[in-house]
Amino acid sequence: MRVTTTVNGTERTADDVWPGESLLFLLRERLGLPGAKNACEQGECGSCTVYLDGEPVCACLVAAGQATGREVTTVEGLAEGGRLHPVQEAFVEAGAVQCGFCTPGLVVMASDLLERVPEPSDPEIREALAGNLCRCTGYEKILDAVRLAAARQAAR
Amino acid sequence: MDFLQPSSWDDALAARAERPDALPIAGGTDVMVELNFDRRRPGALLDLTRVPELREWTLADGVVRLGAGVPYARVIGELGDRLPGLAMAARTVGSPQIRARGTVGGNLGSASPAGDAHPPLLAAGAQVELVSAARGARRVPVADFFAGVKRSVLEPDELIAAVLVPEAAGPQQYCKVGTRNAMVIAVSAFALALHPDRQEVGTGIGSAAPTPRRAPEAGQFLAGELNWAARTPLPETLAAEFGRRVADAASPIDDVRGSAAYRRHSLAVMARRAATWAWDDLRRAA
Ligand SMILES: Cc1cc2nc3c(=O)[nH]c(=O)nc-3n(C[C@H](O)[C@H](O)[C@H](O)COP(=O)(O)OP(=O)(O)OC[C@H]3O[C@@H](n4cnc5c(N)ncnc54)[C@H](O)[C@@H]3O)c2cc1C
Ligand code: FES
Ligand code: FES
Numbered sequence: 506m507r508v509t510t511t512v513n514g515t516e517r518t519a520d521d522v523w524p525g526e527s528l529l530f531l532l533r534e535r536l537g538l539p540g541a542k543n544a545c546e547q548g549e550c551g552s553c554t555v556y557l558d559g560e561p562v563c564a565c566l567v568a569a570g571q572a573t574g575r576e577v578t579t580v581e582g583l584a585e586g587g588r589l590h591p592v593q594e595a596f597v598e599a600g601a602v603q604c605g606f607c608t609p610g611l612v613v614m615a616s617d618l619l620e621r622v623p624e625p626s627d628p629e630i631r632e633a634l635a636g637n638l639c640r641c642t643g644y645e646k647i648l649d650a651v652r653l654a655a656a657r658q659a660a661r
Numbered sequence: 662m663d664f665l666q667p668s669s670w671d672d673a674l675a676a677r678a679e680r681p682d683a684l685p686i687a688g689g690t691d692v693m694v695e696l697n698f699d700r701r702r703p704g705a706l707l708d709l710t711r712v713p714e715l716r717e718w719t720l721a722d723g724v725v726r727l728g729a730g731v732p733y734a735r736v737i738g739e740l741g742d743r744l745p746g747l748a749m750a751a752r753t754v755g756s757p758q759i760r761a762r763g764t765v766g767g768n769l770g771s772a773s774p775a776g777d778a779h780p781p782l783l784a785a786g787a788q789v790e791l792v793s794a795a796r797g798a799r800r801v802p803v804a805d806f807f808a809g810v811k812r813s814v815l816e817p818d819e820l821i822a823a824v825l826v827p828e829a830a831g832p833q834q835y836c837k838v839g840t841r842n843a844m845v846i847a848v849s850a851f852a853l854a855l856h857p858d859r860q861e862v863g864t865g866i867g868s869a870a871p872t873p874r875r876a877p878e879a880g881q882f883l884a885g886e887l888n889w890a891a892r893t894p895l896p897e898t899l900a901a902e903f904g905r906r907v908a909d910a911a912s913p914i915d916d917v918r919g920s921a922a923y924r925r926h927s928l929a930v931m932a933r934r935a936a937t938w939a940w941d942d943l944r945r946a947a
Contacts, residue, residue, distance in 0.1 A: 506664055524664035524706055525696045546697040548690055548759055549844065560734075563758045566693040568686060570664040571708055614757070635843035636756020 510572040512536060513582030519569075528572050529553045529564035532579060540580035540609045544638075551637030554610035555579045561617045563636075580609035583616060592616045595654035596647075603641035611637045615651045624655055663705035670714045670822075674794040676707055678818045683707040685820060687715075687730050688762035690755070691771045715766065715822070723828045726790075729766025729821040736765065744826050746781035746833030746852050753777055753837050756844050766821045769806065772813040772872070779803070779873035780852035780865030781835055787826040793819045800825065807872035831855035832942035836931035837867070838919075848919040851907065851931040855939050860889045864932075869911035869924045876910035876932075879903055883936060892947050895940040904933035 508531060509518045519535040527546070532538045532555070542552035546565045553564040556578035583590035589597070592615045602608050611634060618625055618633040625633070630651050639647060665683055667673040676683065682704030686692045695701040709715055715730030718740065725743055727736070733751040737760070741748040747765070754760050754777050768778040769789060782803045789806050792798045795818060803824070806813050815821065833854045839845030850867030862880040867873050883903045887895065913924035 524662040525702070527693060527697060547694045548755065551756065551758060554758055560761045561758055562762050563690075565697060566689045566759075566762060568664070568689055568693060568696075568706060568708065570666060570706070571686070571689065571710055573666070632843075633757060636758045 506570065508569050508573055510575055510577055512538065512577045513579060522569050524568070524570060526569050527565050528555070528557070528567040528569050528577070531569040531572070532564060532577070538579050538581055542606050542609055544606065548636075549638070550607070551610040551614065551634075552607050554613045554637065556613065556617070561614055578613075580612055583612065590616060591657055592619065592650070592654045595650040595657065599646050599650035599653050601642060601646040601650035607637060607639040607641075611639070611647060615654065618651070619655055619658055624659055625651070662703065664708065665705050666708045666711055668711045670712050671794075673707070673709060673712050673820060674792060677820050678794040680705050680707065681817050685709055685770065687764045687767040687770070688732060690759050690763040691767060709766075709820070720828070725826045725828060727765060727824045727826060729769070729823055730764050731766075732762055732764050733760035743828045744781075744785070745829050746784055746835050746854055747778060747826065749833070749835035750777040750781045750837070750850075750852065753835070753839075753845075753847075759844075765824060769813065769821055769824070770815070772807055772811050774807075774810060774870060774872055775846045775850070775868040776873065777835075777837065777847060777850065777867065779807075780850050780867040781833065781854070782824060782826065783865030783873060783875050784833065784852040784854035784863035785826050785829070786854075786863055787824050789824055790822045791815060791819045792822045798822065804875055807874075810871045829854065830858040832939040832946070834935035834939045836935050838927045838931070846918065849911075849913070849924045849927045849931070851928055851935055853932070853935040853939055855943055857889060857943060860884055860887075862887075862936075864907060864910075866907065866911050866928065868918075869913040869928055871912070874910065876907045879906035879910055879932070882906055887940065892940075892944045894944070895937055897937075900933045900936050901929075903936050904929035904931075907932035 544550045544552045548563045555564045684703035685707045715728045718727045736751040768776040788800045837850040838848045847868040852865035854863035862884040864876040864880045908925040908929040913921040
């Protein structure tokens, strides 16, 4: 089947989509957007997190056809004009990236948190990131990165 | 495989009747896992996310009619005051990403004994509205909805339209045991609703029997012992006895998540605490 959806502001169409395939497969394998990662395909790890109509979801749990006519924003759509998103910058500076596999999902989740809650408390950060697993960092640097991005956002 | 995408409730019911091989999909948080792991290959997916009626809730005569397709995030954000027990349970579901997509209708559709929406719906005395194109609508008490492990009375040509949940008349509680604070299937769970208007105690047990179930005898016992008029403190011995009776109502098994003995024990503890917290809330409200 054919699926047309808006991805990172541009209308995109894919043909021969298998009706049971996920939005994650559509993005990675058909639309050439490998930012969202495939680690578990069962909603447990959050590495596939993208915005769907402005809300972070696991792309592995959305049927590709369900995204028809909706707006998808992936991690590739966060940077503006060649400049990293403030959350991405903070991840780099705080050393929150090791292998990087979990990073796209965490960046999307953290950017959503800071849009909704500009100055989150630690429990709010932990709650927002509860669906994102990282096998490398031990999470402390990730929390540092979110705090750093929040502080910068507040200063601006 | 086909992808059916009705944009109205009537079209959805017609599609359901015409295509018995189609699997309804709402938030997809159960369905997509099955598809991704090749555990299921339905002839078609019937996408319900474009049916506006399923995504609404309304209030009439003290009853919330919660559309089957309202996700947990909205139950938490919009119904915490009217349906506190269900909202508390919704807060424990998965992660923010899962709560953004997963729905109460999908929880009922999967009918897992561990589904977090079920115990508070049982405690509140909710009804499920099932509709088919051929026979119209019928309402089933949640207590009669579950037919076995992951089975319900939903017929192959029916869709879940909504759950009808009475607005809370008193305090409600939801307790869940798991290995961490997020992303856990309940090892055991318990919901309690005080109904001071009719001096009754509603109960719901999760993950400790083949289906979610109530503990009616325990509820009647506690309701009979509570001093509803003077709202005197709940004696600890009474709360503990209530806990024991709730545990007796379960028929748990040993599995990877926990032993039957632990499930019974934790149920007794949760029921004791839930009763104490809810009764204290009621006393404070007086
Ligand atoms: C990572 C992860 C964590 C989870 N954590 C929890 C948790 O903590 N607690 C919990 O209870 N569950 C949990 N779940 C399971 C799941 O999220 C819930 O069962 C959720 O309520 C399913 O809703 P859905 O809309 O996504 O359903 P779907 O996956 O779309 O559908 C589920 C079933 O219901 C049927 N269905 C859906 N809507 C209708 C309708 N209107 N009429 C008829 N049939 C219908 C479908 O055909 C399917 O059989 C988790 C799942 C994942 C992937
Ligand atoms: S790949 Fe989607 S949550 Fe892990
Ligand atoms: S940096 Fe390797 S999984 Fe998080």
